[in-house]
Amino acid sequence: MNDKASVASLRLYYDAFGHLVLVTPDGQTTTDVVPVRAFPFSTPDQWISLCDQSGREILCLTDLDGLAPETRTLLQAELAQREFIPHILRILRVVEGGGSDQWFVTTDRGDDSFELPGEDNIRRMGDDGALIIDAHGIRYRIASVQKLDALSRRILRQYL
Amino acid sequence: MLDRTSSTAAKNLPRWGQKQRTLTEFDTTCNQLSEPLRGIVQALLTPGESLRAVFQPDLDGRLKYSDGLVVLTDRRLLARESPDAKLVAWPLAQVERLLARDRGGLGTLEALGTNTRLHCWYHTVSRAGAARDLADAFQRLATGQGPGGANAREEVLVPEGEKPATPANVRSIFRLFRFARAHIAALVLGLLLTLGSTAAGLVPPYLTWPLVDKVLEPYQDHVKQVRATPGMSDREHAARMRSLEQEGQVGLHRVGFYLLAFAAASLLAWAFGWAQGWVLARVSERISADLRDTTYAHLQKLSLEFFGTKRTGDLVARISSDTDRICSFLSDTLVDFIADVLMIMGTAVVLISIDPILAAATLCTFPIIAWLTVHLRDRLTHGFLHGSRAWAEMTSILADTVPGIRVVKAFAQEKREVERFKASNRRIIAANDRVNKLWTFFWPAVALLTQIGLLVVWAIGAWEVFSGRITVGVLVAFLAYIGRFYARLESMSRMLSSTQRAAASSQRLFEILDRPPGVPEPVHPTDPGKVRGGIELRDVSFRFGSRQVIDGVSVEVKPGEMIGLVGTTGAGKSTLVNLVCRFYDVSEGAVLVDGTDIRSFPISEYRRHIGIVLQDPFLFWGTIAENIAYGKPEAARAEIVAAARAARAHEFILQLSDGYDSMVGERGHTLSGGERQRISIARALLINPSILILDEATSSVDTQTEREIQEALDNLVRGRTTIAIAHRLSTLHKADRLVVLEHGRIVEMGQHADLLSAGGRYAQLYQAQMLLGQARGSFEAPRELPPPRPDRSGGVV
Numbered sequence: 001m002n003d004k005a006s007v008a009s010l011r012l013y014y015d016a017f018g019h020l021v022l023v024t025p026d027g028q029t030t031t032d033v034v035p036v037r038a039f040p041f042s043t044p045d046q047w048i049s050l051c052d053q054s055g056r057e058i059l060c061l062t063d064l065d066g067l068a069p070e071t072r073t074l075l076q077a078e079l080a081q082r083e084f085i086p087h088i089l090r091i092l093r094v095v096e097g098g099g100s101d102q103w104f105v106t107t108d109r110g111d112d113s114f115e116l117p118g119e120d121n122i123r124r125m126g127d128d129g130a131l132i133i134d135a136h137g138i139r140y141r142i143a144s145v146q147k148l149d150a151l152s153r154r155i156l157r158q159y160l
Numbered sequence: 161m162l163d164r165t166s167s168t169a170a171k172n173l174p175r176w177g178q179k180q181r182t183l184t185e186f187d188t189t190c191n192q193l194s195e196p197l198r199g200i201v202q203a204l205l206t207p208g209e210s211l212r213a214v215f216q217p218d219l220d221g222r223l224k225y226s227d228g229l230v231v232l233t234d235r236r237l238l239a240r241e242s243p244d245a246k247l248v249a250w251p252l253a254q255v256e257r258l259l260a261r262d263r264g265g266l267g268t269l270e271a272l273g274t275n276t277r278l279h280c281w282y283h284t285v286s287r288a289g290a291a292r293d294l295a296d297a298f299q300r301l302a303t304g305q306g307p308g309g310a311n312a313r314e315e316v317l318v319p320e321g322e323k324p325a326t327p328a329n330v331r332s333i334f335r336l337f338r339f340a341r342a343h344i345a346a347l348v349l350g351l352l353l354t355l356g357s358t359a360a361g362l363v364p365p366y367l368t369w370p371l372v373d374k375v376l377e378p379y380q381d382h383v384k385q386v387r388a389t390p391g392m393s394d395r396e397h398a399a400r401m402r403s404l405e406q407e408g409q410v411g412l413h414r415v416g417f418y419l420l421a422f423a424a425a426s427l428l429a430w431a432f433g434w435a436q437g438w439v440l441a442r443v444s445e446r447i448s449a450d451l452r453d454t455t456y457a458h459l460q461k462l463s464l465e466f467f468g469t470k471r472t473g474d475l476v477a478r479i480s481s482d483t484d485r486i487c488s489f490l491s492d493t494l495v496d497f498i499a500d501v502l503m504i505m506g507t508a509v510v511l512i513s514i515d516p517i518l519a520a521a522t523l524c525t526f527p528i529i530a531w532l533t534v535h536l537r538d539r540l541t542h543g544f545l546h547g548s549r550a551w552a553e554m555t556s557i558l559a560d561t562v563p564g565i566r567v568v569k570a571f572a573q574e575k576r577e578v579e580r581f582k583a584s585n586r587r588i589i590a591a592n593d594r595v596n597k598l599w600t601f602f603w604p605a606v607a608l609l610t611q612i613g614l615l616v617v618w619a620i621g622a623w624e625v626f627s628g629r630i631t632v633g634v635l636v637a638f639l640a641y642i643g644r645f646y647a648r649l650e651s652m653s654r655m656l657s658s659t660q661r662a663a664a665s666s667q668r669l670f671e672i673l674d675r676p677p678g679v680p681e682p683v684h685p686t687d688p689g690k691v692r693g694g695i696e697l698r699d700v701s702f703r704f705g706s707r708q709v710i711d712g713v714s715v716e717v718k719p720g721e722m723i724g725l726v727g728t729t730g731a732g733k734s735t736l737v738n739l740v741c742r743f744y745d746v747s748e749g750a751v752l753v754d755g756t757d758i759r760s761f762p763i764s765e766y767r768r769h770i771g772i773v774l775q776d777p778f779l780f781w782g783t784i785a786e787n788i789a790y791g792k793p794e795a796a797r798a799e800i801v802a803a804a805r806a807a808r809a810h811e812f813i814l815q816l817s818d819g820y821d822s823m824v825g826e827r828g829h830t831l832s833g834g835e836r837q838r839i840s841i842a843r844a845l846l847i848n849p850s851i852l853i854l855d856e857a858t859s860s861v862d863t864q865t866e867r868e869i870q871e872a873l874d875n876l877v878r879g880r881t882t883i884a885i886a887h888r889l890s891t892l893h894k895a896d897r898l899v900v901l902e903h904g905r906i907v908e909m910g911q912h913a914d915l916l917s918a919g920g921r922y923a924q925l926y927q928a929q930m931l932l933g934q935a936r937g938s939f940e941a942p943r944e945l946p947p948p949r950p951d952r953s954g955g956v957v
Contacts, residue, residue: 036814039785039797041821047797055815062798123823137817 007066010059012074020078022050022058030058035079041125048075085139086112088132091152100135107140114138122159130160201231204247209233213297215269215290219282223266230269230281232294234301237271239279250278252301260295262288262708269295332666333489333659339451340490346443347495350436354499357432362507363425365640371418373633379411444491451483455672463678464743465704473556478672482548482665489662493655500648500655507645514638515630521620522642525613529606529649533656536602540657543595544664550588552668557581599657606653610646617642679745685762691769692754693719693850693881695740700749702732702739702904709735711904712749719850722882724895726922732904733885737853740883741770753851771849771876775856777840779831784813785820787839791847799846807842807872809835834865841872852876854884858891866891889929898922 011023012033019032030052038047038060048061064072086107094116095102104113114134116122121133130142142148145156193201193214201214213232220226220241228245231238237250237258250271255278259270262285269291271278283291340347386400456479511519561568561577568577621635695717702710710732717723725733738744739751742758750757758766771791779787788803789795800820804810812835816822824831824839831839837857844852857873858866870891877884877894886892898915900908900922908920915922 036819038801038814038819039821040818042785043797047801047820049814051811051814055811057811057814060801139817 007061008068010067010071012071012078024059028058033058035075035082037079037083040083041131048079085141088140088142088148088152090149091155094155103132103134105140114140119159122156124160130156200229204231204238205233206235209235212301213290213294215281215283215294216287217269217281217283217291218287219266219284221280221282223282228281230294232297232301237298239281248279254278255298257302258295258298260288260291262291267291332670333663335670336486336490336662336666339447339454339486340494342450343443343447346439347491350440350443350491350495351498353432353436353439354495355502357429357436358499358503359506360425360429360432361644362503362510362641364422365637365644366510367418367422367425368640369633369637371415371633372636373631375411375414375418377632379407382407440491440495444487447490448483448487451486451669452479455479455483455669458673458675458677461677462672462675464738466675466678471552471556471559473554473559474552475672476559477548477552477555478668481551482668485658485665486662486669489658493658493662497652497655497659500652504645504648504652507641507648511638511641511645514634514641515624517624518617518621518630518635518638521616522613522638522645524616525609526649529609529653532602532605533653536598537656537660540595540598540660541663543591543598544657544661545667547588547591547595548664548668550584550591554581554584554588557584595657602656603650603653606650610649613646614639614642679742679759679763681763682760684760685765686756686760688753688756688761688766688769691850693717693769694754695851695881695883696752696755697736697740698750698752700736700739700746700751702735702744702747704735709904710739710746713901713904713906714749715899715906715909717881717883719881720879721897722877722884722895724892724898725883725885725901726889726892726898726925727901728925729887731901733901734855735904736901737855737883737885740851741772741853742766768847769849770851770853771844771847771880772853772855773837773840773844773857773873773876777836779824779836779839781824783818783821783823784816784839787824788820788842788846790843795846800842803842803846804839806845806875807838808868809838809842809872812838832865834869837865837869838872841869841876845876850880852880852882854882854886856885856887858886858888889926900925 007025009025013021013023015021015031020035022030022033024030030050032053034051034053036049036051037044038049046061046063048064049057050059050061051057061067064075067075086109088105088107090106092104092106092111094104100118101116102113103116105111114136116132117135123131125131125141128144128146130145132140132142134140142156145153145160148156197214197216201211205211211231211233215230215232217228217230218225220228226242228241229239229243235252237252237255238247239249240247254273256272256274259268259272261268261270265285267283267285267288269281269283271280281291382404386397386404389400392400459475459479508519508523511522557577557580561581568574617639621630621638624630625632625635695715697713697715700710700713701708713732713736715723725736727733735744739746740758742751742763745759750759752758753761753766768791780790785797785800786793788800788809792799797820801810804813804820813820813822822830841857854873854877858869866888874894882895884892884895892898893912895912897909898912899906900915900920902921908915908918908922910918916926917923
């Protein structure tokens with residue numbers, strides 16, 4: 001799937017509607033493609049799948065190295081634009097309520113508060129990271145628990 | 161059943177593997193009998209008559225227990241119902257055949273003449289093996305086969321499984337030491353620290369003796385003397401007072417010394433106590449983890465049958481709360497107990513050395529306490545065992561209803577489940593109340609006894625002081641000591657309950673640990689190497705308890721061939737597949753893969769070559785990628801994605817918010833049935849098995865989903881030996897051959913079209929499904945089944 005030479009000739013651009021258009025190395029053009037990370041947490045920058053609107057896979061890129069630099073930049077920007085996973089920088093406080101807790105946090109996208117339905121919704125990611133999924137299914141990441149401040153760590157320790 | 165040419169001695173222990181025995185010359189039949197029986201049997205034989213088989217039915221004609229005897233010789237069939245009954249004999253010419261059958265635990269052996277039943281013997285299923293052996297021996301006689309000869313079967317070296325032992329209760333606690341052994345150093349350190357702490361605690365009371373007798377009392381006496389001496393001159397009085405003052409100074413110094421020593425000893429006791437607590441807590445944590453690890457590892461080796469009979473909650477309780485109790489016993493109670501025994505002995509020695517009479521008074525309540533302890537011990541263990549069981553029942557209800565919550569809600573049975581839970585909680589209360597009554601009575605009783613002991617010591621001590629045998633200081637020291645002595649005694653008595661609790665728990669734990677693994681590992685394992693996938697079932701039989709599930713099945717499957725197993729529910733399809741997977745071992749016959757008996761392969765090596773897709777795919781808690789790579793955790797992402805693609809799972813996985821990194825719950829609740837099934841197909845694909853088992857892989861999904869799964873399955877089946885079970889016959893359209901099972905026996909075998917035109921059992925099943933499908937309008941046989949061959953007349957569709 002990832003023949004280096006052919007991948008280099010792969011093209012991506014935005015059409016007049018701002019939709020992403022994919023031209024595969026064999027010349028086939030697809031409008032409004034959606035890039036999807038197959039392993040968003042374990043290897044976010046490999047295994048990028050380009051799907052059409054119905055979810056059918058057109059092409060899968062095992063890594064982005066072979067892409068033309070501008071295509072790669074555009075793809076990465078598009079992927080970044082499509083995902084909303086705030087990184088929690090600081091946990092301000094947690095208000096415990098019957099069954100679900102209200103979290104007040106500072107993220108890289110600003111201050112926020114969300115509802116955590118249960119402790120199953122926090123899971124470890126790798127050695128030191130954590131992923132929190134709130135009541136609406138929004139994902140919050142903590143890159144490194146060790147790098148949080150003492151209070152945040154103390155709060156987190158009750159859940160992990 | 162009669163035409164089965166089977167006879168091994170393993171029939172009464174089918175679960176524990178094949179007994180290691182070859183069929184031998186019939187003259188040795190006699191030697192295998194136990195001594196008294198051999199005498200009896202030999203007395204029955206006429207000269208020149210040779211013994212062929214002996215069977216001892218254990219029930220009489222009215223199904224009451226009795227001790228019967230049936231003997232087969234080369235000339236006659238001899239029998240009597242009980243040792244006192246009259247012997248009956250039939251010449252073999254009269255006997256047409258012997259028919260051994262069993263059902264629901266009761267077996268019969270019938271001797272049939274040409275047009276009448278000569279006799280019928282009844283036996284419990286434990287004797288069924290011998291009954292069959294006798295029938296088989298008769299069959300060989302009738303067909304004129306030599307002894308053993310044609311039926312001597314290949315022996316496989318498989319160790320004879322041990323029967324689970326039921327360990328005596330108290331002994332089970334001693335068996336726990338194997339878990340403590342690994343941590344013996346830490347435990348000894350803990351013990352030493354405990355001893356140190358207690359020894360340091362013994363010093364202060366010892367100091368009270370000289371404090372009272374050598375310092376306080378002499379000074380007080382002097383003061384009294386000075387005050388009480390009449391007619392003393394002022395100068396003399398002043399001099400006396402001065403010397404008294406000096407004495408007081410010295411005395412105060414000595415008081416200071418004693419108090420310092422007192423404080424130092426207390427400090428030391430505290431430091432030791434701290435260290436001891438920490439060391440023991442650490443080691444206790446580790447022992448507990450070891451215990452859980454061992455039990456869980458053993459649990460994983462047990463047969464499916466074991467899990468079929470045990471409730472999940474009960475197993476969970478055994479591994480979680482029972483290990484916890486044992487661990488607290490091993491680390492805390494045990495060390496405390498040893499320390500207490502040593503300290504009590506030490507204190508007793510000190511007490512006796514100070515004053516034997518007082519010591520005797522102190523120890524007078526000891527026998528009563530000992531008697532009480534012995535008396536209550538067994539009742540407590542029973543009580544705790546009862547409590548543990550009640551607890552396990554409660555967790556069982558939880559383990560039952562939490563996964564089944566949809567059923568509970570759908571049938572609006574919440575109230576009933578709450579009631580059920582309450583009822584089991586009440587049983588816990590009742591069980592614990594009984595135990596609590598016992599032990600709460602016990603230790604206050606011990607406390608009372610120690611108080612009485614104290615009273616006796618005071619009384620005798622006072623008398624001894626009055627009669628001048630001892631000083632007040634001795635009495636004070638003594639009282640300080642026995643305070644500790646009794647405290648030790650009391651703490652020992654409290655240990656009783658935790659010891660008995662641990663005994664009960666260890667009994668429950670060893671019930672698991674003593675159970676031999678479901679299928680034994682071979683003694684001399686053969687490496688399966690690269691499995692080509694040729695499977696041969698050679699005269700395979702399997703009985704489950706008293707039920708004959710598989711009965712003399714023989715099939716040969718070529719590498720790469722796909723076999724469809726067809727039959728009604730309970731025909732033995734799944735059991736047959738379980739035998740191929742070696743989840744169970746055959747009772748008779750053998751399963752051979754590439755010509756080698758699978759019992760000679762190491763189990764996990766062998767199973768590595770088997771891929772299995774079940775009706776209800778189980779997804780573990782973890783990511784989708786982890787679930788696909790379950791059989792090969794080291795698989796690269798490319799392999800995972802390739803497997804998912806082949807299983808038609810890739811695209812729906814991409815649609816999930818976290819792709820392959822999405823978490824799926826205990827039962828994969830967020831995924832649909834078809835999606836889960838495709839993940840489980842990907843899981844089977846990834847290990848690239850040479851043998852593939854599809855156990856109703858598509859029966860839990862709708863036709864649309866089935867079609868998707870079918871595509872995935874077609875990818876999976878390609879080039880592998882496949883055994884597929886399906887209710888929906890349309891699923892088996894790719895099968896090279898169909899095997900129709902009924903009551904554990906093969907009734908038909910062949911290709912779809914051939915079977916259909918033969919008009920046998922398969923044709924009936926097929927017609928029934930067709931009618932049902934047409935009625936529902938959802939049967940898609942025309943599309944999915946190959947068109948009937950033009951040269952056949954099977955134009956059914």
